[in-house]
Amino acid sequence: MKKFSIMLALFSVLFPAAADQPLFAWDLLWSGSWEAEKTLSNRGDLHLRFPVPGLVLRAQAADKRPARAEAFLFTVPKAEDFNGFGGGLYHSPTGSRLLYGVLDEWGLTARVRNPWIRGLPFAENHQPLMADLKTESSSTKMPEAYLYLGSPQFGIFSGFASARFTPLALETNPNPGFGLGIEAQLGNKTRLHLEGLYSERVLPPRKSSAWFSETPPLPERESRLGALALLFTTPGFALSSDWACSETFAWGRDIYGNLGFRFNGTLPAAKNMAASRWTASFAADGAGNRYIGSDGSSPGAGFRSAGKFEWQGPRSSLARFNTSLRAPAIGKDFDRSSTTLYYRFPLRPAGSKTGPGDTAFPLRITRVSLTADRNAVNRDKIIDGLDAKMGLSLHLPFLNVPLGLSLSGSADWLSQWETGAAAPFPYPFTQYPQTFNSAKASGELSWSPGGKLFNIPGSLQLKGKLGYTAAAKKDPQWDTSFSAAVRIKQGRLSVKIASPEFPEKWDYTISWRIEKK
Secondary structure: OHHHHHHHHHHHHHOHHHOOOOOOEEEEEEEEEEEOOOEEEEEEEEEEEOOOOOEEEEEEEEEEEEOOOOOHHHOOOOHHHOOOOEEEEEEOOOOEEEEEEOEEEEOHHHHOOOHHHOOOOOHHHOOOOEEEEOOOOOOOOOOEEEEEEEOOOEOOEEEEEEEEEOHHHOOOOOOOEEEEEEEEEEEOOEEEEEEEEEEEEEEOOEOOOOOOOOOOOEOOEEEEEEEEEEEEEOOOEEEEEEEEEEEEOOOEEEEEEEEEEEEEEEEOOOOOOOOEEEEEEEEEEEEOOOOOOOOOOOOOOEEEEEEEEEEEOHHHOEEEEEEEEEEOOOOOOOOEEEEEEEEEOOOOOOOOOOOOOOOOOOEEEEEEEEEEEEEOOOOOOEEEEEEEEEEEEEOOOOOOOOEEEEEEEEEEEEEOOOOOOOOOOOOOOOOOOEEEEEEEEEEEEEEOOOOHHHOOOOEEEEEEEEEEEEEOOOOOEEEEEEEEEEEEOOEEEEEEEEEEEEOOEEEEEEEEEEEEO
């Protein structure tokens, strides 16, 4: 008892602000979803907040199992269903954490994993290396131990070091990984961030899928990866770059790299209008054919380049243009493209009426977008597509809350490259005779009247959708869905009924999120 009193007195001296507080505060989260005849997912997350500033202890459990319509929540779980147990200790001021469980990694580790399934690495999307517990159950990833130590600010400098390994596979494939980084604050909103990582893993054997397969059969082999990242930002300019090199036994060595620029500024304000801002971004990345990503996958060779221009006007208006091109390798002709035009209309001026008695025109366009793309990887089956979307707001005189309406339509065509002609143009301009492939149109109506209208605490949101698909050599197909969601201070509950093949097939989904803080 005497020792405990001494420790309590020492704690009150070291943390005087915490001495008069409870031992800990706690937060509890339970979320999940049930889809009839498909899956039942659950996640529980408990946070214990200690009086030491920024110190949090976390425990999490996630499971995913087949669901039966007649059983709903009362299915008996099996041991293998609970593969999402994890926990961690966090220190918020420095970002430090000690974790055990299935991890979700982002930043440099994610960017050098498989670049072709990610968006292009624009400088504004460049995140620092970090990991946290995965919030979904995983049947393919093993639990890992992760340590991240971030330093407080020392003058203009701060830094971090991280380590990761798989405790359950120490003898076969511990999958070690290490990270190190430093950041310098060089002035007002000017910083330089440098980081690197190194990882090892054992890749499983690979078998050829055909006699003359491009990839030969390979034995179990070791693979190593090293990567470096740079990010330099100022108020008007940003530069980012990643470079990674992989070396794999019986496969070879190869690299992946990317580069991104961002320029931004402010346009002079017009009379009685707020100033507008503009941003221009450019990015490119490429990988060799024998590059192995940080997850052990082989993404294959490729090269991409992209540009984006964005203008932010008064009253939250926004205009954006972006285009991207992809080639099978550096120096090869581009054979894929995607281009999008987007505009969000200004909000109504402050103080204007939007409910009963509103004399303005009741229908207002809120946003529009148009996307055009081409996929000419297979020159015997070139696919060109157009996708248009429009958002509207409908103000009816007898409703206090406007109705939201989303309209979308898409169509794609097929064409074939003519032997002896020049390489297909990467953008979807007509070069060869085209044939119709498919088209789809849909409309979604949403209404958020709040809970008072139906005497429900919190807020209420209702949505209904109707779609139609026509395809060459196939029967046309209707689809429809309806959903209702109630949001209160303690969480959210939603119910969705959908028919992807109306009226033969129906799906039922219930999802929930309950919080206690």
